[in-house]
């Protein structure tokens with residue numbers, strides 16, 4: 504830990520000789536805390552659905568647009584993603600591997616700004632989450648590669664139990680997961696990830712916090728310079744078990760803030 508800090512300091516010092524030090528220290532707000540105050544602020548900072556469309560590897564098909572807010576709702580500075588059981592979906596199975604049957608309509612959004620960690624640009628990504636933990640509910644707040652896969656890092660991933668999973672994927676099989684206990688009462692708790700390029704200019708350190716306490720430190724191999732999408736979604740079943748709820752499930756998120764150090 505102490506050596507890591509010294510290394511970081513040296514790295515900043517070396518860069519400081521090339522790039523003006525004040526530029527490195529400055530922080531830029533990429534997403535401000537009020538992005539869920541209205542549909543107009545939502546659409547300024549976020550786009551509807553996943554970057555690749557409506558389907559992924561669970562049983563929910565995402566639905567929403569500037570004229571359809573039945574599953575993606577904002578107001579009072581809070582985003583609500585709402586999953587409802589669906590019948591006779593068209594097409595009946597997900598277009599994404601492993602093509603599960605669709606059982607729900609739900610909501611997803613992704614940040615319009617991509618996140619690329621470099622020596623000059625670290626990121627802090629935080630928010631407050633009321634996450635359902637019932638079997639078959641699979642809410643998430645996560646980063647995934649724009650080109651290829653991985654990188655992936657999960658800042659919030661709840662897989663149908665009373666735990667949040669902090670995960671970093673080096674490959675599909677080399678994954679570090681740290682679980683933190685998460686209350687089942689739908690109370691809001693904060694989570695945060697601080698992403699910093701390592702001195703080798705290849706790997707990214709990810710420090711994960713819950714309620715302002717550092718809970719896990721992970722390292723993503725080769726994540727430096729790779730653009731990432733930030734996604735908020737309420738997926739269902741899949742990794743979270745099945746069957747999921749027969750009624751409506753709501754995942755609430757507020758005060759999401761993304762800041763970038765450097766230019």
Ligand SMILES: *[C@@H]1O[C@H](CO)[C@@H](O)[C@H](O)[C@H]1NC(C)=O
Pocket residue numbers: 673677678679706722723724725
């Ligand atoms: C992923 O790669 C980083 C950088 O090489 C390494 O520090 C970390 O331990 C790796 N993660 C796993 C789960 O092996």
Ligand SMILES: *[C@@H]1O[C@H](CO)[C@@H](O)[C@H](O)[C@H]1NC(C)=O
Pocket residue numbers: 560600601647655741742
């Ligand atoms: C679903 O895909 C995500 C990444 O896109 C991956 O992290 C997860 O392990 C996959 N889960 C299943 C059940 O396929």
